[in-house]
Amino acid sequence: MMEKLIVSYAPHIRTHRTTQRLMLDVIIALIPSLIASIVFFGIKSLFLVLTTVASCVLFEFAWQKIFKNDITVCDLSAVVTGILLAFNMPVSAPLWMGVVGGAFAIIIVKMCFGGLGNNFVNPALAARAFLLLSWPVNMTKWTPTVFVSKAAQGGADVITGATPLGVLKETGKISFDYMDMFLGNISGCIGEVSTLAIVIGFIYLLVKKVITWHVPVIYVASVFIFAELMGENGLFYILSGGLMLGAVFMATDYVTSPMSLKGNIIYAFCLGLLTVVIRKFGALPEGVSYSILLMNIVTPLIDNVTKNRYYGKAKKSKEAKQ
Amino acid sequence: MKFKTFKGGIHPNDKKELTNKVPVTKHIPLDEIIIPLRQHIGAPCDPLVNVGDYVYMGQKIGESQSFVSAPVHSSVSGTVSAIKSHPHPGGGEAMCVFIKNDYEDKLDPSIKPFSLELNPKSIKDYVDSLDSADIVHKVKESGITGMGGAAFPLHVKLSPPSDCKIDTVLINGAECEPYLTSDHRAMLERPQLIFAGALLVAKAVNAEKIIIAIESNKPDAIELFEEMAKDYPEITIGVLKTKYPQGSEKQLIQAVTKRQVPSGGLPANVGLLVTNIDTCSAVTRAVVMNMPLIERNVTVSGDAVKSPKNLLVRVGVTFQQLFDACDGFIEEPKKIVMGGPMMGIAQSTTEVPVIKGTSGILAFTKPETYGKEEGTCIKCGKCVDVCPMRLMPNALSIFSRMEKVEKLNDYHVMDCMECGSCTYICPQRRFIVQHIKHGKSVVKNSQQKGNK
Ligand code: SF4
Ligand code: SF4
Numbered sequence: 128m129m130e131k132l133i134v135s136y137a138p139h140i141r142t143h144r145t146t147q148r149l150m151l152d153v154i155i156a157l158i159p160s161l162i163a164s165i166v167f168f169g170i171k172s173l174f175l176v177l178t179t180v181a182s183c184v185l186f187e188f189a190w191q192k193i194f195k196n197d198i199t200v201c202d203l204s205a206v207v208t209g210i211l212l213a214f215n216m217p218v219s220a221p222l223w224m225g226v227v228g229g230a231f232a233i234i235i236v237k238m239c240f241g242g243l244g245n246n247f248v249n250p251a252l253a254a255r256a257f258l259l260l261s262w263p264v265n266m267t268k269w270t271p272t273v274f275v276s277k278a279a280q281g282g283a284d285v286i287t288g289a290t291p292l293g294v295l296k297e298t299g300k301i302s303f304d305y306m307d308m309f310l311g312n313i314s315g316c317i318g319e320v321s322t323l324a325i326v327i328g329f330i331y332l333l334v335k336k337v338i339t340w341h342v343p344v345i346y347v348a349s350v351f352i353f354a355e356l357m358g359e360n361g362l363f364y365i366l367s368g369g370l371m372l373g374a375v376f377m378a379t380d381y382v383t384s385p386m387s388l389k390g391n392i393i394y395a396f397c398l399g400l401l402t403v404v405i406r407k408f409g410a411l412p413e414g415v416s417y418s419i420l421l422m423n424i425v426t427p428l429i430d431n432v433t434k435n436r437y438y439g440k441a442k443k444s445k446e447a448k449q
Numbered sequence: 450m451k452f453k454t455f456k457g458g459i460h461p462n463d464k465k466e467l468t469n470k471v472p473v474t475k476h477i478p479l480d481e482i483i484i485p486l487r488q489h490i491g492a493p494c495d496p497l498v499n500v501g502d503y504v505y506m507g508q509k510i511g512e513s514q515s516f517v518s519a520p521v522h523s524s525v526s527g528t529v530s531a532i533k534s535h536p537h538p539g540g541g542e543a544m545c546v547f548i549k550n551d552y553e554d555k556l557d558p559s560i561k562p563f564s565l566e567l568n569p570k571s572i573k574d575y576v577d578s579l580d581s582a583d584i585v586h587k588v589k590e591s592g593i594t595g596m597g598g599a600a601f602p603l604h605v606k607l608s609p610p611s612d613c614k615i616d617t618v619l620i621n622g623a624e625c626e627p628y629l630t631s632d633h634r635a636m637l638e639r640p641q642l643i644f645a646g647a648l649l650v651a652k653a654v655n656a657e658k659i660i661i662a663i664e665s666n667k668p669d670a671i672e673l674f675e676e677m678a679k680d681y682p683e684i685t686i687g688v689l690k691t692k693y694p695q696g697s698e699k700q701l702i703q704a705v706t707k708r709q710v711p712s713g714g715l716p717a718n719v720g721l722l723v724t725n726i727d728t729c730s731a732v733t734r735a736v737v738m739n740m741p742l743i744e745r746n747v748t749v750s751g752d753a754v755k756s757p758k759n760l761l762v763r764v765g766v767t768f769q770q771l772f773d774a775c776d777g778f779i780e781e782p783k784k785i786v787m788g789g790p791m792m793g794i795a796q797s798t799t800e801v802p803v804i805k806g807t808s809g810i811l812a813f814t815k816p817e818t819y820g821k822e823e824g825t826c827i828k829c830g831k832c833v834d835v836c837p838m839r840l841m842p843n844a845l846s847i848f849s850r851m852e853k854v855e856k857l858n859d860y861h862v863m864d865c866m867e868c869g870s871c872t873y874i875c876p877q878r879r880f881i882v883q884h885i886k887h888g889k890s891v892v893k894n895s896q897q898k899g900n901k
Binding site for chain 1: 784790798811833872880886
């Protein structure tokens with residue numbers, strides 16, 4: 128006769144797409160941007176990424192060991208946080224800052240609130256904001272890309288490490304080539320410069336159904352629309368700064384974005400508005416990370432107001448009207 | 450072609466290729482059969498026979514006075530050897546009548562030979578000659594229940610509340626659970642019986658329209674039915690997108706008719722009657738021959754089964770006999786399930802009998818058939834996307850664990866139909882449905898307390 132049969136509740140089949148698998152897909156989607164960062168800023172970008180990743184993973188592991196929690200580093204979410212943190216730093220940032228940033232992201236933002244799922248803001252972005260406040264000089268020391276430097280040595284006249292948004296803020300002028308901005312041949316944080324690489328990652332995420340198109344597309348579209356409405360150049364707003372990276376990889380973070388489709392549409396739309404307002408009227412040239420952090424905080428509220436959507440409701444309210 | 454569907458749902462690997470090309474073979478029942486006195490939703494039956502009695506095949510052996518109930522019949526001829534409690538495939542134990550098979554299959558005298566000619570004209574003439582109440586009565590006497598899994602007594606559905614006028618009968622041929630192909634084979638092998646049964650059901654409730662809904666993954670059945678429907682102006686075929694849980698009553702209704710059953714309501718409230726496709730052939734046999742529901746198609750499949758098959762099985766045969774009829778197991782199974790893998794019930798033994806609602810029995814070896822550790826919710830929203838009832842499963846599971854009755858009501862916990870889509874999709878492998886079931890019982894208990 129048979130050994131003990133397992134008796135458990137239905138369903139008896141599960142998807143293979145566990146968190147680990149999804150995070151692996153996010154990491155794969157980030158690889159084009161990693162390659163772009165190495166191409167434009169040299170091998171130092173890679174070292175920065177490795178530092179933050181190692182820092183995030185080690186701190187998470189250590190925390191869980193010390194407090195005897197289940198070890199969940201295998202879910203790869205710390206790796207994603209690490210990569211995104213580095214992607215939001217300039218290549219000139221010292222490696223120790225990567226370590227500090229990783230510690231902040233994991234310990235303060237993630238683990239202190241109970242680990243993955245319970246943090247209310249995106250750890251990588253919160254860490255970036257923290258670094259920016261603590262070491263503003265280091266975090267805004269922009270280096271020109273490898274190609275711009277080469278061209279300068281060859282005798283070209285301009286050499287500037289300023290980011291397009293920085294220049295816009297200072298001078299009110301747009302002095303960049305759209306093609307350079309699209310490919311990533313501009314100054315900025317290492318992971319944000321290449322729109323092309325990010326779009327490749329985005330397509331991969333869509334094909335693998337890790338995320339849906341709604342948040343990134345609505346976010347970017349609303350930035351374009353609001354920028355144009357406020358008399359700015361919409362295309363420039365899209366291609367500059369961290370918008371693309373933020374829209375595809377950070378605004379879509381599962382934990383800190385709303386859950387329902389309706390909630391996500393509201394969220395993405397507000398993100399667009401906030402980003403344009405901060406960029407245009409704020410003291411800082413960039414507004415993506417603060418917009419996302421702000422909206423992260425509002426997310427539980429959005430979830431709460433969009434919870435009612437159950438089947439059978441439409442019918443009832445119609446009947447009630449009659 | 451644009452397929453009809455609903456919002457939400459999942460796309461599990463359907464594994465139907467294991468059995469959908471295999472014609473149904475007749476299974477010969479062995480020595481002893483076990484007929485549970487409760488095979489349906491509603492009141493259990495009281496036995497009508499005693500130990501030692503001789504019973505005919507098709508003889509009524511259990512009945513209840515309650516309206517929501519269905520009588521049970523012997524599926525072989527032989528002697529009653531025992532009436533005792535036995536493990537039930539629906540969980541727990543139930544009183545069962547054990548019958549020693551004499552291998553004669555002597556039919557009960559009330560059962561007539563099948564006299565109806567299966568062509569559109571004679572079927573229509575026959576249906577027209579009958580009286581609605583007569584059909585309902587025969588359906589009740591034959592113990593017909595829904596055969597898709599829930600096993601709700603059909604005569605109850607055929608007697609809708611007087612303020613509900615049924616205009617359309619919806620025949621459910623979605624068979625959206627992975628692995629199962631028993632309905633698919635029934636559609637291919639006894640289409641005229643199904644059409645006749647659909648007409649009989651419609652006649653019983655005086656509905657003008659019949660829609661037979663089939664999922665797009667059964668192109669051969671769709672083609673056959675569309676061809677046949679040309680002879681029946683009142684019958685249309687609805688092609689559904691292949692998606693789980695497309696065959697769930699409310700989702701089917703939404704997909705095919707765009708109507709939504711109000712929360713807590715019945716299909717009859719929106720003028721519909723929904724029944725499973727093979728139930729129709731049982732209705733035809735019941736009305737034409739007085740043949741009770743004692744036999745059905747069962748898919749025997751799963752990765753542990755050596756030769757997955759569709760079998761025509763007598764009610765009361767044990768699962769073990771069916772696995773044996775499929776050449777046994779390739780490897781010792783770790784889990785046996787009655788029904789589909791999404792909503793089926795795990796069994797603790799293979800000695801349980803087939804009942805009227807047994808659409809399939811599955812045996813699995815893979816460790817993934819049982820849950821791994823559960824993680825914390827990462828709020829990915831995937832469960833929210835797939836929930837066909839448009840609920841917030843993650844919130845429900847959390848509130849269920851905290852037993853917050855007010856919140857649970859606020860989030861409409863009672864509308865969850867336990868389809869399992871949320872648990873299937875959750876990347877953190879949370880046991881969402883399990884928590885929600887607990888939450889529902891907490892809510893029910895508190896309501897009862899409130900009523901007292
Ligand atoms: S089991 Fe309930 S909550 Fe989960 S998807 Fe199905 S209806 Fe929604
Ligand atoms: S699918 Fe699982 S992890 Fe995602 S929101 Fe639902 S319960 Fe949470």
